[in-house]
Amino acid sequence: MVGTNSTIKFICCYGGKIVPRYTDGKLRYHGGETRALAVDRSISFAELSLKMGEMCGSPVSLRCQLPTEDLDALVSITSDEDIANLVEEYDRVASPPSSLKIRAFLSPLKPARKSICSPPKPPRKSISSPPSSSSSPRYSCIRQIPRTPVAFPLCSNKSAGKMIPCYGYHGQPSHIYLVHSGNYRQ
Secondary structure, eight states: OOOGGGEEEEEEEESSEEEEOTTTOOEEEESSEEEEEEEETTOOHHHHHHHHHHHHTSOEEEEEEOTTOOTTSEEEEOSHHHHHHHHHHHHHHOSSGGGOEEEEEEEEOOOOOEEEEOOOBOOOOOSSSOOOTTOOOBEEEEEEEEEOOEEEEEEEEEETTEEEEEEEEESOOEEEEEEEEEOOOO
16 A cells, blocks of 8 residues: 555646636636646656646646745746655645645646747948948848647556557648748837
8 A cells, every 4th residue: 555655636727717806806716627636756747747638638737836825926847856846845834744735727738939030131232322320130030830730648558667648639730930021120
């Protein structure tokens, strides 16, 4: 049997919003779902992300409330080190340590964007016009927003002691381009 000190409970909120309470203005979570997830203390960030993604039905970003803070100071969790630091903070204030419950807020992952900027174009020189000191180089920026298929964990297989995620895909890959061209003097 697993000891009570070897697990952590995450109280996971997703699908709702953090809003001020109308009576006193204190922040609270409204709407959505709230579920408890018990995991081993030694869980990696990748495994935790997979479990939380399975629970929500799509990949999620994880932000957690520190034990002594309000909902306006959530901490983003993006690595194993972040998890270790979070657990350490909760261990310092929890009594007994076995009652460790971390409040987690999950939100859908936002797609990554790439920016490609070309070097400035040299100003055109004309024999008939005098040189102008007010001209500045022109930049052309292209922001590429890939529309890759959305992958979300459907299941996980435990093979040779490792968690292997199974993914489902939705959508067609394509790209959207936003082109900026102009003088950005400020």
